[in-house]
Amino acid sequence: VAPLPIMIGTLGGGLDCGAIAGAFSIAVLAVVAEPLSATVFAASVAAPAWVLAAFAVAPIARYLSRLKPDGPVHTSVGAIVSLAAVLGILGSAVALTTVTVIYGGNREGARHVADTITALAADAFDAAPGNLTAREFADAFVRFGPPAIAASTLVMLCVNLYAAARSTLLSHNLPRSWPDVPT
Numbered sequence: 514v515a516p517l518p519i520m521i522g523t524l525g526g527g528l529d530c531g532a533i534a535g536a537f538s539i540a541v542l543a544v545v546a547e548p549l550s551a552t553v554f555a556a557s558v559a560a561p562a563w564v565l566a567a568f569a570v571a572p573i574a575r576y577l578s579r580l581k582p583d584g585p586v587h588t589s590v591g592a593i594v595s596l597a598a599v600l601g602i603l604g605s606a607v608a609l610t611t612v613t614v615i616y617g618g619n620r621e622g623a624r625h626v627a628d629t630i631t632a633l634a635a636d637a638f639d640a641a642p643g644n645l646t647a648r649e650f651a652d653a654f655v656r657f658g659p660p661a662i663a664a665s666t667l668v669m670l671c672v673n674l675y676a677a678a679r680s681t682l683l684s685h686n687l688p689r690s691w692p693d694v695p696t
Contacts, residue, residue: 516562601666
């Protein structure tokens, strides 16, 4: 149920195949775990994976008729990474908004999350060397959580897309040429 099979299906089998892989992984998770976990997975992993892979493989020349005839057929690596960053930011914004709405404000949500983390991590910091307390750790976690979510989502999507594209290229099913990544 990771993003890699969804991306491989999208890159190698087309948009429909990737959508079926995403839907199947969501359905399996709903049955095996619970519907709420499946919904969170769909919004945070499956949909961004499918959207990014579809963007990477879709021929932009078909959709943008104003491009020069000798222009690029597919999206650039920079545009793909930019979309991955936007997806990471959106995921972080959704998480932050959810906590804010559930707890009636950003300050109250941050306090509740910090209290929960402090309670969960208290035992780990009792015997730890140094002066860091569980509350200081929780406060730092809450403060840096949203940018960490965005950054980790960006890295997760880019690494999985690279692995999916390489494996699809090795099977000779990648419908676009391999981009010059270092350039």
